[in-house]
Amino acid sequence: MTEYIVKILESFYVTHDVKCFIVEKPTGYDFIPGQGTEVSINTSEWKNQMRPFTFTSLREQHHLEFIIKIYRDHNGVTNMLGKTNAGAELILHDVFGAIQYKGKGVFIAGGSGITPFISIFRDLYKKKELHGNKLIYSNKTSEDVIMDFELKNMLKEDYVKLYTRQNVIGFVSRRIDRNYLIENIIDFNQHFYVCGTSDFVKSITGYLIDLGVTSNSLVIED
Structure with missing residues (x-):
């Protein structure tokens, strides 16, 4: 499984428990709208804790965007993402997902x-x-x-x-x-x-x- 280490460029809350992450886009990395990838936080404690998240950006943009619900009730990946901000690194993996546009x-x-x-x-x-x-x-x-x-x-x-x-x-x-x-x-x-x-x-x-x-x-x- 290919790993791509990317830096968080921006992070901010869009609701009380949903956070937006704008991250670097690896060269040649592409997706179909509706697809996602497994994401982990690039620290020794969390780099092997992968969770699936969907891309919310346009595929032609020069960055990637994720909008992630933060669960603060247990010490999991999203709780840690809630404390993770610009400058930190994420690890992305291969693109996957069956949801894509088939017609109206x-x-x-x-x-x-x-x-x-x-x-x-x-x-x-x-x-x-x-x-x-x-x-x-x-x-x-x-x-x-x-x-x-x-x-x-x-x-x-x-x-x-x-x-x-x-x-x-x-x-x-x-x-x-x-x-x-x-x-x-x-x-x-x-x-x-x-x-x-x-x-x-x-x-x-x-x-x-x-x-x-x-x-x-x-x-x-x-």
Whole structure:
């Protein structure tokens, strides 16, 4: 497995527990929007502790960007990343990932599951090909929404937010279940992109298949 040591150029929080890292891009390193790599921190204690994260930058940019949810409740990799700033080094590995754009459809994300979609949306927006795609984005509260302003700017009326633990005027406060999909999606003969926790993906894909979506139309991480 190839290793690429890169320096963190910038790091900053985009929500109370989600942090953005802008890092050097190795020469010749490329990816398809939606893909990611395993990342570790280049210190003796952490360099062998690899975790998968998705690229959120555009592939033609001269740097790489990761948007990472920080879990402070245990002494893991993301907790350490929360304390890691510009000047430190990360180790990147080979690119992988099954999530990539197959055509217009509905993107369904739970929490930090939005991250593989960000690069896809940015790429399509730059190409003026984003219109006609819809995002349904579920979070616990409004404070948990990642890149809210940019998503709204790119997707406009095709951006739908749901909150599972908060009532906010003008927004839906409910979970994405079978009834919600029936009420809010007219055409199930299109692509569906789903990303979130394993339980989230399992339940949403189960509902979609039950409603007639074929496995070939589902785009999820293997």
